[in-house]
Structure formats: C-alpha cells, structure tokens
Amino acid sequence: MSLLEIDGLTIRYGGITALNGISIAVTEGETVLLVGANGAGKSSTINAIIGLVPAAGGRIVFDGKDLATVPCERRARLGIGFAPEGRRVFPRLSVTDNVLSGAFGLGRAHQKQALDWLCSVFPLLIERAKQPAGQLSGGQQQMVAIARAMCSFPRLLLLDEPFLGLAPVWIQQISAAIAQMKQRGTTVLMTEQMARPALKLATRGYVMRGGEVRRSGTVAEIREIALADEYL
Amino acid sequence: MHQFLEAAIIGVGLGAQYALLALGFTLIFGILGVVNFAHGGFYMLGGYVAYTCVAGLGLAYPLAVVVAMLATAALGWLFELLLIEPLIDDHLATLMLSLGLYLIISTVVLAIFGPISMEFAFPVTGSFHAGSVYLPRENLIVLAVCLVAIACLWLVLFRTDLGRALRALADDRAVGMAQGLRPRLLFPLAFALATGLAGLTGALVTPILSLAPGVGEPVLATSFLTVILGGLGSLGGAALAAFIVGLVEAYTSVYFGGSIGALVLFVMVLLLLVFRPTGLLGRDVRGA
Ligand SMILES: Nc1ncnc2c1ncn2[C@@H]1O[C@H](COP(=O)(O)OP(=O)(O)O)[C@@H](O)[C@H]1O
Ligand SMILES: [Mg+2]
Numbered sequence: 451m452s453l454l455e456i457d458g459l460t461i462r463y464g465g466i467t468a469l470n471g472i473s474i475a476v477t478e479g480e481t482v483l484l485v486g487a488n489g490a491g492k493s494s495t496i497n498a499i500i501g502l503v504p505a506a507g508g509r510i511v512f513d514g515k516d517l518a519t520v521p522c523e524r525r526a527r528l529g530i531g532f533a534p535e536g537r538r539v540f541p542r543l544s545v546t547d548n549v550l551s552g553a554f555g556l557g558r559a560h561q562k563q564a565l566d567w568l569c570s571v572f573p574l575l576i577e578r579a580k581q582p583a584g585q586l587s588g589g590q591q592q593m594v595a596i597a598r599a600m601c602s603f604p605r606l607l608l609l610d611e612p613f614l615g616l617a618p619v620w621i622q623q624i625s626a627a628i629a630q631m632k633q634r635g636t637t638v639l640m641t642e643q644m645a646r647p648a649l650k651l652a653t654r655g656y657v658m659r660g661g662e663v664r665r666s667g668t669v670a671e672i673r674e675i676a677l678a679d680e681y682l
Numbered sequence: 683m684h685q686f687l688e689a690a691i692i693g694v695g696l697g698a699q700y701a702l703l704a705l706g707f708t709l710i711f712g713i714l715g716v717v718n719f720a721h722g723g724f725y726m727l728g729g730y731v732a733y734t735c736v737a738g739l740g741l742a743y744p745l746a747v748v749v750a751m752l753a754t755a756a757l758g759w760l761f762e763l764l765l766i767e768p769l770i771d772d773h774l775a776t777l778m779l780s781l782g783l784y785l786i787i788s789t790v791v792l793a794i795f796g797p798i799s800m801e802f803a804f805p806v807t808g809s810f811h812a813g814s815v816y817l818p819r820e821n822l823i824v825l826a827v828c829l830v831a832i833a834c835l836w837l838v839l840f841r842t843d844l845g846r847a848l849r850a851l852a853d854d855r856a857v858g859m860a861q862g863l864r865p866r867l868l869f870p871l872a873f874a875l876a877t878g879l880a881g882l883t884g885a886l887v888t889p890i891l892s893l894a895p896g897v898g899e900p901v902l903a904t905s906f907l908t909v910i911l912g913g914l915g916s917l918g919g920a921a922l923a924a925f926i927v928g929l930v931e932a933y934t935s936v937y938f939g940g941s942i943g944a945l946v947l948f949v950m951v952l953l954l955l956v957f958r959p960t961g962l963l964g965r966d967v968r969g970a
Contacts, residue, residue: 500860501859501860502856502859502860522856522859522860523859523860523862523863523864523865523866524862524864525860525862526860526861526862527862532857532860532861534857534860538854538857540849540850540853540854540857540858541853542849542852542853543846543849543850543853547846547849547850548850550843550846551847551850551858551861551863552861552862554843554846554847554861554862554863555843555862598861599861602862
C-alpha cells in the first residue's frame with residue numbers, strides 16, 4: 451500500500467486552474483521526484499499535501515487516512531515534514547529554535563535526540579546555533595529548513611525545490627544530507643526544475659507541465675524525457 | 683544630585699510598568715497581528731478585581747494581585763478563543779472587537795462601581811532613605827514585582843516550547859502551521875499572557891495612582907506610543923522604549939513639572955518616525 455496516494459487532485463486559485471486532476475502515489479521508502487518547469491504545479495501539489503492550499507477536487511490519502519478533514523496544523527503530527535520553496539526559515543529565531551519549532555510538544559527527550567542527530571548531519575547547526583536564521587546564506591538556510599522539517603522524524607519528507615538558486619558546493623552538501631534522511635528510512639517527495647542533482651537521489655519520478663502529470667517512470671526514463679525537454 | 687537619583691528610580695519604576703503593558707501589547711500585535719484596543723481595559727479591570735478582592739472579600743493584597751492577574755488572563759483567553767480567533771485575519775474586525783470589549787469593560791465597571799474613584803491604597807507606606815535620597819517603598823515594591831514579571835515573560839518566550847512556537851508563528855504563520863504549530867491552541871495563550879500582565883500592572887499601580895473608570899485610556903495611549911517608539915512587533919524595542927518613556931516622564935516632571943513630558947515624548951516619536959520609521963529596534967520584518 452502507498453504511504454501517500456493522490457487521486458485526481460485539482461487546485462484553483464480564483465479562476466486559474468493550477469492543478470488539473472493529477473494522480474501520484476508514493477510508496478514507503480521511495481524517493482520520488484516531481485520535475486517540471488516554473489508554473490507546472492509542483493509547489494501547488496506539495497502545498498496541498500501539507501494543507502497550505504485547499505483542494506478543489508480529488509483526494510489526498512496519507513497512511514490510509516483521507517486528509518480532507520485534517521487541517522494544516524495537524525498534518526505535521528501525522529508524520530509529514532515540510533521544507534517549503536524559498537526555504538522560509540523563521541528569520542528572527544535562532545538556528546536551534548528554527549529546528550526545534552518542528553518538534554513542538556514532542557517532549558524534551560525527543561527534541562534532544564532529534565537535535566543531536568540533526569547536528570551530526572548538519573554541523574552548521576552547532577556552529578551557528580544562536581544566530582538568527584535570517585542572517586544565514588541561502589544554502590545554510592536550506593539546511594535549517596530541512597532540519598526543521600526532519601525534527602519530528604516524519605515518515606514523509608516534502609522538499610520543494612531544495613536546490614533552487616544554490617551553488618554546486620551547497621547542492622552537493624544538501625544532497626548528501628538528503629541521502630542520510632533516506633538512509634534513516636524517510637520517504638521523500640521532492641520537486642525540481644533542474645532535474646540533474648535530484649535524479650541522483652530519486653528512485654522514481656513524474657514529469658509535470660501545465661498542471662498535469664505528463665509522464666511518470668523510473669529515474670532512467672525520467673532522465674530521457676528531461677533531456678529531451680531540456681530539464682537537464 | 684538626590685533629585686536626579688530620585689527621578690532616575692521613579693523613571694525606572696514607570697518604565698517597568700510601561701514595559702509590562704507595552705510588551706503585552708506588542709506580543710498581541712506581533713504574534714496575532716491584532717491591535718488590542720482593550721489593553722487599557724484589562725489594566726483597569728486588574729485594578730478593580732484587586733480592589734474587590736481586598737475591600738469586598740477581605741483578601742490580602744498580594745493574593746488580590748494574583749487573582750487580578752489570573753482573572754484578566756482568563757478573560758483574555760476566552761475573548762481570543764471565542765471572538766478574535768474566528769476572525770483573526772480580518773484586521774478591521776478584530777480592531778472593532780477589541781474596541782467593543784473595551785467599551786463593555788468600561789460600562790460594566792461604571793455600572794458596578796460608579797464614576798468616582800475608589801479608596802484603594804497600597805498596603806505598604808513610608809519611604810526608604812539612603813543619604814539624602816528619598817524613595818517611596820510602594821514604588822520600590824512595584825518596581826521589583828514588575829522586573830520579576832518581565833524576567834518571567836522573557837523566560838516563557840525564550841526558554842519554553844510555547845515561547846518558541848509563538849515567536850515562530852509571529853515570523854511566518856503559514857509555515858509555522860505547516861510545522862504543526864496550532865494557532866487555535868497557542869494564540870489564546872499568548873493573548874492571556876498579555877492581558878494577564880496588563881491586569882497585574884493595573885492591580886499593582888492603581889492603588890498608587892488612582893482607580894476610576896477611564897484610567898485605561900492613558901494606558902492604551904502610552905502603550906501605543908511605546909510600541910511605535912520601540913518598533914512595531916519588537917519585544918526588545920518595546921522594553922527599551924518603555925524605560926525611555928518612563929525616564930523622560932520622570933525627569934521632565936521633576937525638572938519642568940506638569941505635562942511637558944507628554945509633549946517631549948510626542949516630539950521624540952515624531953522625530954523618530956521621520957528619521958527612523960521602523961522605530962528604535964524595529965526592522966523590515968520580511969526577513970532574508
Ligand atoms: N497563490 C497563487 N495565486 C494565484 N496563482 C497561483 C498561486 N500560486 C501559484 N499560482 C499559479 O499556479 C500555477 C502553478 O504554480 P506552482 O504550483 O507554483 O508551480 P511550480 O511550483 O511548478 O512552479 C502557476 O500558473 C502559478 O502562476
Ligand atoms: Mg514552485
């Protein structure tokens with residue numbers, strides 16, 4: 451059974467249809483990539499899963515539970531971690547506070563365990579612990595955003611364009627960190643416009659365009675399509 | 683020289699009171715995005731609850747202060763949960779609601795206690811001498827309690843899960859919710875924290891100043907002024923500005939007397955808004 455099953459999801463912003471009945475399934479342990487140009491509907495999909503935008507039609511089922519009646523602020527506790535497009539760290543909160551805000555109410559023992567592990571993945575979290583996250587560089591902020599999303603040890607990690615605007619050195623470090631999340635057994639659903647670095651992490655993918663899923667397939671198949679469509 | 687020192691202590695005492703009020707005011711604005719026009723009402727209510735506990739129920743004054751703080755916190759919690767929360771994103775509606783609550787509190791107080799000021803005296807009198815410096819004991823006690831309250835607020839905001847969650851929601855509510863932070867649980871608590879502090883201040887200060895309907899209005903005005911001076915939504919700025927306002931009021935009244943203090947403060951705020959529109963410690967909150 452799928453950990454996440456999206457069936458005929460439609461999203462509208464006013465009169466604009468951003469997603470037109472897409473269906474996506476993610477099995478436990480997979481890393482699935484949504485690839486597509488700007489405006490394809492990748493963020494709309496991710497934001498609908500976490501509940502930031504309402505679905506105009508279709509179903510989102512997580513771990514056998516229909517999310518239609520679950521408000522955004524309760525979805526994280528079902529086991530969904532979310533690192534939004536553009537990182538959106540809490541700018542005035544310290545790096546440590548940013549990370550721990552992803553584990554509200556889970557108790558000191560969990561918080562300590564999670565923070566220790568995340569600090570081993572991202573040494574930055576120790577070096578910059580007390581610094582306001584708004585002062586960090588883009589790559590550093592992305593690390594904080596991923597650590598924040600992982601702090602509750604979610605079963606599904608949503609990463610919306612984690613490499614956007616980052617230099618290769620940061621892409622490499624963040625790829626390595628995502629690989630560690632996968633090793634922990636975390637299922638990952640990520641988006642990218644530029645498929646190359648993300649394809650190294652993914653097991654499967656979907657190509658999106660104009661609010662629809664055009665193709666889906668293995669990494670090799672997606673690579674072919676992406677090459678042809680110049681996503682690489 | 684002793685006049686200078688006395689004014690300093692009085693100013694710091696006023697500053698601590700203003701800080702408790704302005705911190706609550708800015709907490710509600712910074713986290714919920716709500717301008718709480720009822721803030722002065724909670725201050726006044728704190729005074730009347732403490733007065734009723736002492737004069738009506740015969741409670742000891744310190745206990746009455748605690749009851750006043752809890753009662754105003756409870757009212758703030760209920761008000762946020764039942765009335766503000768459903769309309770939280772409608773700025774005009776929440777503004778009208780808080781203004782309405784202020785009018786209700788004023789009217790109820792007027793109906794029960796009448797328009798005259800109450801005989802409500804601070805239980806400790808006398809003064810403390812150090813050389814030629816002469817300081818009323820009541821002011822020193824109020825100052826101590828206010829400073830402890832400010833320290834407690836700081837601990838809650840910067841050393842607990844609740845405080846971290848509230849600051850996160852203040853920075854980015856949507857992303858905070860997506861991390862599992864629940865405004866419906868947390869916002870009423872933030873509101874209660876702020877109104878409880880206003881009630882505490884009222885219970886402490888009205889016996890020294892006066893307790894009558896209408897004492898809340900200057901409190902609201904000072905909170906506004908302090909928060910603008912400090913920078914909207916900035917806790918550190920609000921605290922700093924509160925002590926500046928307190929000291930300016932104390933020194934102008936000692937050396938120039940009367941109401942020149944208010945004039946000086948308005949000129950200060952005016953100049954600040956011209957040269958540094960974000961306030962002392964305010965900043966562009968869009969972040970990086
Ligand atoms: N908040 C919004 N209001 C109106 N239109 C939006 C909004 N967000 C996205 N859109 C539109 O929806 C479509 C899909 O956008 P998005 O999901 O952000 O795509 P992607 O993440 O693949 O770039 C685009 O045409 C975009 O202009
Ligand atoms: Mg996007």
